[in-house]
Amino acid sequence: MSDQPAVTPGNDGERVDMSTLLADSQVNEVLDELDRELIGLKPVKQRVRDIAALLLIDRARKLVGLASGSPSLHMSFTGNPGTGKTTVALRMAQILHRLGYVRRGHLVAVTRDDLVGQYIGHTAPKTKEILKKAMGGVLFIDEAYYLYRPENEKDYGQEAIEILLQVMENQRDDLVVILAGYADRMETFFRSNPGLSSRIAHHLDFPDYAGEELERIAEIMLQQMDYRLSESGRQALREYIPLRMQQPHFANARSIRNALDRARLRQATRLFAQRGGSLSRDELRTIEGDDIRASRVFT
Amino acid sequence: MKITQGTFSFLPELTDEEIKAQIQYALNQGWALSVEYTDDPHPRNYYWEMWGNPMFDIKDAAGVFVEVAACRKAQPQKYVRVMAFDSTRGFETTRLSFIVNRPTNEPGYRLIRKEGPSRRVEYTIESYAVDAPEGRRYS
DSSP: OOSSOSEEEEBTEEEEOHHHHHHHHTHHHHHHHHHHHSOSOHHHHHHHHHHHHHHHHHHHHHHTTOOOOOOOOOEEEEESTTSSHHHHHHHHHHHHHHTTSSSSOOEEEEOHHHHOOSSTTTHHHHHHHHHHHHTTSEEEETTGGGGOOTTOTTOTHHHHHHHHHHHHHHTTTTOEEEEEEOHHHHHHHHHHOHHHHHTOOEEEEEOOOOHHHHHHHHHHHHHHHTOEEOHHHHHHHHHHHHHHHHSTTOOHHHHHHHHHHHHHHHHHHHHHHHOSSOOOHHHHHEEOHHHHHTSGGGO | OOOOOBTTTTSSOOOHHHHHHHHHHHHHTTOEEEEEEESOOOTTOOOOEEEEEEEOSOOSHHHHHHHHHHHHHHOTTSEEEEEEEEOSTTTOEEEEEEEEEOOSOOOOEEEEEEEOGGGOEEEEEEEGGGGSOTTSTTO
């Protein structure tokens, strides 16, 4: 925080010092972090920047006494599995918190089970309970389309949607709702719930990752787990990724994470099989080519 | 006669913003909030009706205030209080309790003198409101 006032009188009326405002919100740090730690996702990052800019300008407008209605920030995240929807939602909560749009900046991640009850009269209290927990933060509903089951007209999901709608409309200042799911199913979901669709201002589409993006993601993941790839390991991973991408049930970054977990397993077995002798720090953290090549993808 | 029970009761009525600020303070201390209501204003009436379960795992005052507002709406002519329970070892008790809603007309208390053996007098109080049966007071 700087002591300098953000608003100073100028010869054409009051002037807002944007650099002070920016420094106060520390939003640049979060955005840089987003750029650094999340690979790819260009359109998503751009939209996050747009929203950050809007909120900052809104705050500047408020400082000089211009009307500043809090904009609706409910969002929908669509994209294939493993494209980073949950990760971005977490970041979004932080960004909105730093910009002062939500008061606490925590993320409550739920699915249908957490909102919909099992018998008549069970759904409303359950949904309200979750909404109360999410107040002041972000409510992230994963695979939101399960809330609506057109084949069963007695399904309680509709009740949960109605309560959600009401809170999304009346308590916009208290929480931000993010609905997430696979693109095609979300589309049908929104088509059958026009009220929900019209209350969501931002539809963000998460593109699939390209091969080299996945490679960089793998490296970041390994770094966080304190592992590194040997030269042969790197080569093996480079060959592994395109092969894995063609397999069924490919889930982008999540598949890569699983592959790395299995490679760690094999590395552990390999080191364990050596029995006796001592292991150096380097050996303990290096994943070799064979650890990856043992995958069934190569057969 | 405005009854004075719990914290802040000698102050003017708290506004919604002030109530939220107090709730937020309690949440920041890690206390669990609950909402209760009653139509028996006797100071020794400890057991008020619970409005829903005590609320845990809530981060923001808005979440608790939803229940305060709902209780006020359902029981506009009763006393409503917010309580904050501290589960820390050594306390394990209510740390904060304040009234957030009261009936428009509070008739106050009468003093009852009961003469016992040897002309000894016992004093007690009773609210004029409780002359009517439960549920029909303050209407």
